[in-house]
Amino acid sequence: MGKIVLFGATGYTGELTAEALKRRGARAVLAARSEQKLAELVARLEVDWPTAVADIADSASLEALLEPGDVLISTVGPFVRWGSVAADAAVRTGAHYVDSTGEGAFIRDIFENYGPRAEAAGITMLTALGYDWAPGNVAGAIAADADPSVTSIKVGYFNGGKPGKGSMSGGTMASSAGAMFYPSYAFLDGQVVTERTATRKHDFGEVDPGVPARGFSVGSSEALSLPRVYPQLKNVDVYLGWNDPDKVQAQAAALEPLLADEASRARLMAESEARTPGSTGGPDAETRAQSYAVILAEGADENGAVVSRVRLTGVNGYDFTAAFIALVAEKLLAGEVTRRGAIGPVEAFGLEKAAAYAAEAGIARE
Structure with missing residues (x-):
């Protein structure tokens, strides 16, 4: 069984996602560049989760945390500038990938450039899993x-x-x-x-x-x-x-x-x-x-x-983003998604399940 690694855990969206994972009864490795901020986050969350220092300036520090079958959640943006470090790490290590971006240029890069690499690596990449889009x-x-x-x-x-x-x-x-x-x-x-x-x-x-x-x-x-x-x-x-x-x-x-x-x-x-x-x-x-x-x-x-x-x-939208990313990370870790490459949530789960999971995270059809 793999693990969930939350990269950017001490940022705003990262902390909300950590809270959402805790509510689901999940467990994650919390990764960020500041050891002190990680310790403070663990104290606020009141959990005994492992932490690790990882920085976008040092891709090896992130790759060292990942193994095949893990799920990497990236909340480190702006993604057009910094997102490639996490995406590359996932492809190179065979970890599934989820992010919170809303930036169109990065999303297109994931689908068109990383998608074929992800499929060849046998992993699933789910980009833009927040309120947008x-x-x-x-x-x-x-x-x-x-x-x-x-x-x-x-x-x-x-x-x-x-x-x-x-x-x-x-x-x-x-x-x-x-x-x-x-x-x-x-x-x-x-x-x-x-x-x-x-x-x-x-x-x-x-x-x-x-x-x-x-x-x-x-x-x-x-x-x-x-x-x-x-x-x-x-x-x-x-x-x-x-x-x-x-x-x-x-x-x-x-x-x-x-x-x-x-x-x-x-x-x-x-x-x-x-x-x-x-x-x-x-x-x-x-x-x-x-x-x-x-x-x-x-x-x-x-x-x-x-x-x-x-x-x-x-x-x-921020509450939905955290809840939906935490939910999807759990589903990926459990092996529920079998399609590989860069895909959207309906491709990953089918419409019925995707709608049910969105509703569970807080947004549903009136």
Whole structure:
């Protein structure tokens, strides 16, 4: 029997995931770069779990913790900068891999570049298993499953309640800012199309009565996974409604000509990182309880007529992320997932189980 290794355990999402593992009665090796912070985390959790110092600057320190059949959970971001260390370690050691990223460029890298390597290594890689983009895979699959005429899927992510100031972690802000510097994509006309973030906007109706549900287009795991589950799909387009889509679209359009080469990208990213807080914690339980996740999906036919609509709601996205990652890590360790390579949650479990597991983690169909 293998073990679960939680890399980035002392970060905001890492600690929430450790708490979720504890609630499930699971056990994990807690890995991070600070021995002192690891000791403090173990004390807060009141567990006797093993700890290990591992750093993204020293890939060998992480690989030394892993054996074939283990499950590596990575919560270390921004993933476009730091995520490859954990992904490489999993492939090289034969450990299954799960992460919390929401960054489209990294997700695409996992599917397109790491996927074949993972399959050859006999491991499963499940990227983007958090609030973005796991529940949208479920919502999109339900919308596709609802009517045989569905050939296009649109999925939107929103927050209900009162998110307010301080509702986003420093890591999320850093990842969101960094994602603007990389090309995005969507599945359009039967193929993955590279484009900038916020190329399109879409109106899904209302998040709650009187609250509009408008989002801007983003790269996601749905665009890479759902067409493999439902070959009849010609379009899978995903939207994020956390910020004003008009403002984001204008920012993305203005930024695009400045990213002509890697030197320009690096300079702009460095300037952005200097302005963003990075891993500085996130909303406490009381703040998280003031908002909740809303995922909307539309299935349309060849003529563009919407023939199915799906609404999922549930706990705050951070709580879902931790709970779902902990659950999936347990299932991977138990051998429930037999498909290898880089896959999405519906590919891993089938729609019925994926929906049930999402509901267990706190987000379900209304």
